[in-house]
Amino acid sequence: MVSELNIMVVDDELIVRESLKGWLEKFGYGVDTAEDAREALEKLEREGYALLFVDIKMPGMDGVELLKRVKEDQPDVIVVMITAHGSIESAIEAMKAGASDYLMKPFDPEDLELLIEKLAQTKRLMDENRRLRESYEGSSRFQDLIGQSGAMQKLFQLIEDVAPGDTAVLIVGETGTGKELVAKAIHALSPRRYAPFVAVNCGAFTETLLESTLFGHEKGAFTGAHHLQKGRLEMANGGTLFLDEVGEISPKMQVDFLRVLEEKKFHRLGNPKPMTTDFRLISATHRDLEEAIQKRVFRQDFYYRINVITIVVPPLRERKEDIELLAHQFLGRYSQELNKNVAGISKEALDILTRYEWPGNVRELENVIERAVVIGKKRKINPADLPFQDARIPRRPIAGSLGEVEKDHISDMLTACDWNIARTASLLGINRTTLYKKIKKYGFKQPAS
Amino acid sequence: MTSEKKIIAVQPLGRARRDVLEVIAANLQAFFQIRTEVFLDQPIPDGAYNSQRGQYNCYPIIESLRISKPHHAIKIIGVTEVDLFIPILTYVFGEAELGGNAAVVSTYRLARGKDREPVSSRRLFERAAKIAVHEMGHTFRLPHCKEDRCIMSSFPVLSHIDEKTIYFCRYCTTFLRDEYEKLGFA
Ligand SMILES: Nc1ncnc2c1ncn2[C@@H]1O[C@H](COP(=O)(O)OP(=O)(O)OP(=O)(O)O)[C@@H](O)[C@H]1O
Ligand SMILES: [Zn+2]
Ligand SMILES: [Zn+2]
Numbered sequence: 003m004v005s006e007l008n009i010m011v012v013d014d015e016l017i018v019r020e021s022l023k024g025w026l027e028k029f030g031y032g033v034d035t036a037e038d039a040r041e042a043l044e045k046l047e048r049e050g051y052a053l054l055f056v057d058i059k060m061p062g063m064d065g066v067e068l069l070k071r072v073k074e075d076q077p078d079v080i081v082v083m084i085t086a087h088g089s090i091e092s093a094i095e096a097m098k099a100g101a102s103d104y105l106m107k108p109f110d111p112e113d114l115e116l117l118i119e120k121l122a123q124t125k126r127l128m129d130e131n132r133r134l135r136e137s138y139e140g141s142s143r144f145q146d147l148i149g150q151s152g153a154m155q156k157l158f159q160l161i162e163d164v165a166p167g168d169t170a171v172l173i174v175g176e177t178g179t180g181k182e183l184v185a186k187a188i189h190a191l192s193p194r195r196y197a198p199f200v201a202v203n204c205g206a207f208t209e210t211l212l213e214s215t216l217f218g219h220e221k222g223a224f225t226g227a228h229h230l231q232k233g234r235l236e237m238a239n240g241g242t243l244f245l246d247e248v249g250e251i252s253p254k255m256q257v258d259f260l261r262v263l264e265e266k267k268f269h270r271l272g273n274p275k276p277m278t279t280d281f282r283l284i285s286a287t288h289r290d291l292e293e294a295i296q297k298r299v300f301r302q303d304f305y306y307r308i309n310v311i312t313i314v315v316p317p318l319r320e321r322k323e324d325i326e327l328l329a330h331q332f333l334g335r336y337s338q339e340l341n342k343n344v345a346g347i348s349k350e351a352l353d354i355l356t357r358y359e360w361p362g363n364v365r366e367l368e369n370v371i372e373r374a375v376v377i378g379k380k381r382k383i384n385p386a387d388l389p390f391q392d393a394r395i396p397r398r399p400i401a402g403s404l405g406e407v408e409k410d411h412i413s414d415m416l417t418a419c420d421w422n423i424a425r426t427a428s429l430l431g432i433n434r435t436t437l438y439k440k441i442k443k444y445g446f447k448q449p450a451s
Numbered sequence: 452m453t454s455e456k457k458i459i460a461v462q463p464l465g466r467a468r469r470d471v472l473e474v475i476a477a478n479l480q481a482f483f484q485i486r487t488e489v490f491l492d493q494p495i496p497d498g499a500y501n502s503q504r505g506q507y508n509c510y511p512i513i514e515s516l517r518i519s520k521p522h523h524a525i526k527i528i529g530v531t532e533v534d535l536f537i538p539i540l541t542y543v544f545g546e547a548e549l550g551g552n553a554a555v556v557s558t559y560r561l562a563r564g565k566d567r568e569p570v571s572s573r574r575l576f577e578r579a580a581k582i583a584v585h586e587m588g589h590t591f592r593l594p595h596c597k598e599d600r601c602i603m604s605s606f607p608v609l610s611h612i613d614e615k616t617i618y619f620c621r622y623c624t625t626f627l628r629d630e631y632e633k634l635g636f637a
Pocket of ligand 1 (some may be wrong): 146147148149152174176177178180181182184246247286288364365368
């Protein structure tokens, strides 16, 4: 899971808390404060913090005592002590008790910045190690394909079962569900894994172009054939050929291709000499091929050939347990790629992601997260970073009394607008006073963020 | 709200060199595309001086700038020659609250080089302009940027300042445009 440097400043002096919080927030870190050890421990129970700044001298339980408690409970939390002049003794005691470092008030700006950088690095390393440990323990044997839902676990099992053989596999699923990744995972677990995985998107070519792409052509085979070109059938020799959108192949090409599958032979356009090739065929479609067969646009004999084993990839809306996992995976990938400091998803945003129906499936989710990382300005993705504002907020099915529907709707809107009262009221088309009254009436509480 | 009417106010606090004020005003106007005006100087607010540290606390200064800001100014930036601090740090070159409307910068530490010898006026102008643009950027909600050359990256020490260019990277430019849109002067 993606980590973030969530920070808490524990100090009895308001000015120190606010000053340090303001400074840290300019670096994009999420910062909470506590005015004494008791409040700090309470907050630690409720929320995870990666880093604590703790004043050594506080009324009640002092900083060193707090440090010991924290280290007992959550040894991974990094603690930095804040000391005043003359309390160097306690600073040393604190270092022995597990503090990572200490700072003398007031701090030198450069020291403070270097320290934070160093600690962020430490945290990244700790997370990296944990991730490595976890990946050893399973889950990522299917490369980039991830999922924790029962449906995906079954899919992983099926991939493992079919991978060692050589039978043709047809992968069926809506657009963006990850059919190509499933094909790659099968290839990667098969004995052909050291040979090429060659993908052809049959929907992206005209009939003649698809023909020359698959079979290749000799120089001068047709107008425009300036060089000899190897076909994908040749390139896939020894490996796996992946025909994406196989439902788009014309009936004529189906006949040609059927012959290749039966004879394991083909010839380049413009060259009558047959060549042999040996590949495993994996096809994918988002279309209902049985229906296409009925309509006589898809050949039944070809269908039987490519569909020895069917793998169905369920749409994302039928495995909502995967949304959070996938969202974090993409968040990690894009915040690194775009060099951005976004490292988490707020509860409200996650709520919206989970409720949405995802007609474009995982690809759509990936795009939404990429966009949010690009435009997001906070450490966490917030509802405002998602493209579901206004009328496009996913609605629950309408059920129940008018009052219940209104209650749900207002709650959705508040969440989507991050509890911005003015914005929510304007989206709802009511004034702010009315909105306040409704909030009171339904007893909504703004979540502590 | 239209951008032609609104201005950024440059407020000298105590003594401040006229040429430095002009350079800051010109750079803010160029980088934020908002007209700037140099105001008449005002004394540094009482209560900002900390006799133990012999320095001036940014917070009361920012607070008084915020209160004195005239309506037609959308932001105000104080410019001073005294040494500034915030309570947790030994010194700062300038300070602004994220998304606030007042900032303050000081030339106190900018006028000298590593070996304490005075630097040329050109260098001083450049440093002052960079700090002013950076702090003003914070008032427009720009956080620190990871792009080293970007003016919004952080520079705790003087030598870092000289390495920056006065330029907003791609992301900061986008964020600034977003903020302008929110403020209603796209
Ligand atoms: N289970 C998953 N884990 C991680 N990433 C996934 C998963 N499923 C899909 N993706 C990602 O979503 C995107 C779409 O996946 P893919 O191209 O495999 O879908 P597809 O079903 O082949 O789509 P289409 O039918 O439109 O060709 C890819 O970027 C892929 O990496
Ligand atoms: Zn800054
Ligand atoms: Zn930048």
